[in-house]
Amino acid sequence: SASASASASASGTALNAFDPSTIATAIHDAPALLDASIAAAQTSASSAFDSASTAFLLSHGHHEVVYDESNPLEVLTHSSTLWSVGVMLSIVSLLVAWEESVKTVRETLPSALMSVVDSMLGEMGGLGFIGLFLSTFVTGGALGGVVGDLSERFLGEEDILLETFEFLHTAFFEVGIGFFLVWGVTVSAVLYRIKKLSEISELALDTDGDGEVSLEEMADALKVQCMVVDQDGNGVIDDEEIDSALRNSKRSTVFDEMRMGDNERGAEALVVRERLIGTQRLPDNFKVEFYFEKIFAHNLEEIVELSPLTWLPLIPLLSLGDTVDLSHDVISAASANAASSSGWFLTTPWFFGPALAIQIVGLGWGLFNFWKMTAIKNMLLPTLVRDGNAAGPARLLPPRVENDYLRGEFDSSPPIVSQIESFFAKKDAKNDHEGLFGAAGGSGPSMYRESIKLHSWLCVAQIVFYGGQIVVRDAWAIFFDSSTIGNPPYAVPEAAVFALLVAVSAAQLWLVPTTFLNYCFATSIETMTKDWAVRKAKRESRALEEEMMEPTTIQRERATKREADQGVFF
Numbered sequence: 001s002a003s004a005s006a007s008a009s010a011s012g013t014a015l016n017a018f019d020p021s022t023i024a025t026a027i028h029d030a031p032a033l034l035d036a037s038i039a040a041a042q043t044s045a046s047s048a049f050d051s052a053s054t055a056f057l058l059s060h061g062h063h064e065v066v067y068d069e070s071n072p073l074e075v076l077t078h079s080s081t082l083w084s085v086g087v088m089l090s091i092v093s094l095l096v097a098w099e100e101s102v103k104t105v106r107e108t109l110p111s112a113l114m115s116v117v118d119s120m121l122g123e124m125g126g127l128g129f130i131g132l133f134l135s136t137f138v139t140g141g142a143l144g145g146v147v148g149d150l151s152e153r154f155l156g157e158e159d160i161l162l163e164t165f166e167f168l169h170t171a172f173f174e175v176g177i178g179f180f181l182v183w184g185v186t187v188s189a190v191l192y193r194i195k196k197l198s199e200i201s202e203l204a205l206d207t208d209g210d211g212e213v214s215l216e217e218m219a220d221a222l223k224v225q226c227m228v229v230d231q232d233g234n235g236v237i238d239d240e241e242i243d244s245a246l247r248n249s250k251r252s253t254v255f256d257e258m259r260m261g262d263n264e265r266g267a268e269a270l271v272v273r274e275r276l277i278g279t280q281r282l283p284d285n286f287k288v289e290f291y292f293e294k295i296f297a298h299n300l301e302e303i304v305e306l307s308p309l310t311w312l313p314l315i316p317l318l319s320l321g322d323t324v325d326l327s328h329d330v331i332s333a334a335s336a337n338a339a340s341s342s343g344w345f346l347t348t349p350w351f352f353g354p355a356l357a358i359q360i361v362g363l364g365w366g367l368f369n370f371w372k373m374t375a376i377k378n379m380l381l382p383t384l385v386r387d388g389n390a391a392g393p394a395r396l397l398p399p400r401v402e403n404d405y406l407r408g409e410f411d412s413s414p415p416i417v418s419q420i421e422s423f424f425a426k427k428d429a430k431n432d433h434e435g436l437f438g439a440a441g442g443s444g445p446s447m448y449r450e451s452i453k454l455h456s457w458l459c460v461a462q463i464v465f466y467g468g469q470i471v472v473r474d475a476w477a478i479f480f481d482s483s484t485i486g487n488p489p490y491a492v493p494e495a496a497v498f499a500l501l502v503a504v505s506a507a508q509l510w511l512v513p514t515t516f517l518n519y520c521f522a523t524s525i526e527t528m529t530k531d532w533a534v535r536k537a538k539r540e541s542r543a544l545e546e547e548m549m550e551p552t553t554i555q556r557e558r559a560t561k562r563e564a565d566q567g568v569f570f
Contacts, residue, residue: 109191110293116187116300120180123306127176134169138162160331164322167332171318172311174468178460182509183304189513190296193265215274215394219384221267225250226386229395237395245395246403249383257374257514265517268381272525274396275382279526280534285545290537295524298533299516303453310454314461317358320351321469328486333469339477343487345470346494359462359501365455366508366515369448372412373518376436379410380526399526401432413438421447433527445523452519456512459505466498466505474498 067074076082105117137143144162151161229245230237273288325331328340346352383397400406413421418439427442429435437444474495477485485491524530 109187110297116297116304119301119304120184123176123304124180127173131169131173134165138165155326160326163331163335167322167334168318170332170334171465171469172314174464175314175457175461176306178464179306179457180304182456182460182512183300186513186516187300190300190517193262193292193517215384215396218267218270219386219394221263222271222384223264224384224386224394226389226392229385229387229397242397243403243405245385245397246383246400246406249385249397249400251400252374252378254371254374257370257518268521271382271384271396272521275399275525276529276534280529282534282538283541285541287537287541287544290540291533292520292524294533294536295520295530296517298530299449299520299523302449303516310457316354317461317465320354321345321465324348324351333473337484338473339481339484340486342474342477342485343490343494346490346497347487355466355501358458359504362455362458362462363504363508365451366459366511368417369452369455370511370515370518373448373515373522375410375412376522377518379406379436380433380522401436401526407432407435410436411438412436413440431527436522445528448519449523452512452515456509459508459512462505463502463509467502470498471495471502 065078067078069075102117102121106114109117138147147161147165148158152158155161227245227248229241231241231244269288269292273286276282276288276291277284277286322332324345325335325338325341328344330338330341332338345355379401380399382399385395385397386392387395400410421437421439421444424447425439425441425443429437429441429444434442434444437448440447474491478491478495482488482491522528524533
């Protein structure tokens with residue numbers, strides 16, 4: 001009977017499943033059951049994610065965080081999901097900020113400088129691709145096992161080569177970004193100078209407010225030398241008087257160049273404008289700032305292009321530093337035991353000796369670039385003097401390069417430098433202008449553009465390596481983890497010495513914008529005047545003049561021109 005009862009109960013349940021009221025109740029409760037299932041699944045997934053994250057952190061040496069699980073705020077702030085979302089939002093925000101910055105730069109810069117920005121972005125994209133390739137195929141990809149086996153076989157540990165790859169790529173990327181930042185500052189300086197040229201010519205130098213900057217006003221701005229030019233007083237300056245005046249005129253020094261302000265540089269550009277208008281037969285409305293804008297952009301575009309060979313000078317510097325680290329079982333300053341190398345960079349002769357030598361050579365290199373470009377520019381600038389006394393008329397004399405005696409006396413290639421220039425020179429000097437570059441000859445302009453580029457590259461590399469790999473590491477160890485310092489007595493002196501080397505490199509970079517500007521002067525006036533830049537500057541000068549004129553004036557001029565073309569005269 002018990003069996004029959006159980007059978008009847010099961011039969012009754014089965015029959016009830018098809019009962020209309022039961023079906024209606026199930027349909028009514030289905031949405032609520034579905035929502036509850038989804039919520040349960042989400043809770044389970046979140047708990048699983050948090051558990052997995054916690055397990056991952058614990059497996060990597062992190063301790064479990066204790067917090068009040070009854071406090072919703074603490075639960076939220078200790079959730080790995082929240083922090084993952086926060087990190088992703090931060091990355092997206094950085095991408096948005098980057099895109100907006102590039103957009104702003106494109107809208108702000110003159111069109112002539114856009115090619116410079118494109119070159120910088122292209123080079124940065126190349127560095128990013130290298131990082132992607134290494135992370136995909138080397139450090140975490142198919143080649144990771146091969147690299148690990150090689151590292152274990154020859155260096156004793158599997159991770160040494162992999163971490164070295166990451167360190168060197170990071171160092172290359174930091175040097176590249178630092179280089180572009182330096183030349184970004186140079187672009188800003190150039191842009192500032194371009195804007196100041198127009199402002200200075202219209203406001204600061206035009207003391208009488210007549211809308212034109214006279215030679216006398218330029219002479220006042222430059223504080224030029226007073227000397228007797230018209231020796232016989234007949235009002236006519238002959239060749240002998242010009243020759244005598246050029247010989248006796250004062251020559252500016254590198255210290256004068258360092259102290260030169262915006263007004264003086266603006267007056268220099270206007271002196272060049274007077275010379276260009278006379279030699280190139282340009283209209284009076286010619287804007288010299290448009291001309292130099294084209295010249296600056298052209299040279300900047302060449303400088304910011306990095307060939308693969310540009311990275312070769314980094315190899316000795318990084319290799320020596322990496323060897324010091326590896327000899328103390330350290331990969332880089334980012335390693336957990338990085339302080340084990342602190343103090344040893346200063347006391348390792350085969351590292352500190354070359355580092356000091358590179359710094360001395362770099363300092364001399366930068367100063368020589370600055371001196372040579374300044375000296376050549378001064379030989380090419382027209383010579384402005386006051387005839388007689390401070391109230392006498394201003395005389396614009398030819399450049400010193402046109403004087404045989406001064407040109408023969410000029411030498412921009414000391415013996416040691418002359419040998420280096422002769423080794424790299426590929427073209428002989430074809431004229432007196434190229435002769436000013438000394439043994440570099442016709443290769444001088446391209447050679448010294450590369451010289452300025454490589455010197456700034458070397459300075460950035462030293463700042464990034466000495467600052468990031470030595471000074472910061474030592475400072476952190478000294479103040480926060482002194483017990484792990486590998487060579488304690490020399491940690492503080494090491495930090496101070498390499499901080500000084502970083503400061504010296506930064507000081508050299510301070511000269512780079514002025515050196516570059518002088519280079520642009522030295523390679524774009526007199527016989528090296530760029531016709532393509534002159535033509536573009538003439539068109540832009542004319543367009544600007546038309547914008548400033550009233551529409552009726554422009555229409556009247558165009559109508560008169562049409563009538564003249566049709567043979568109708570009034």
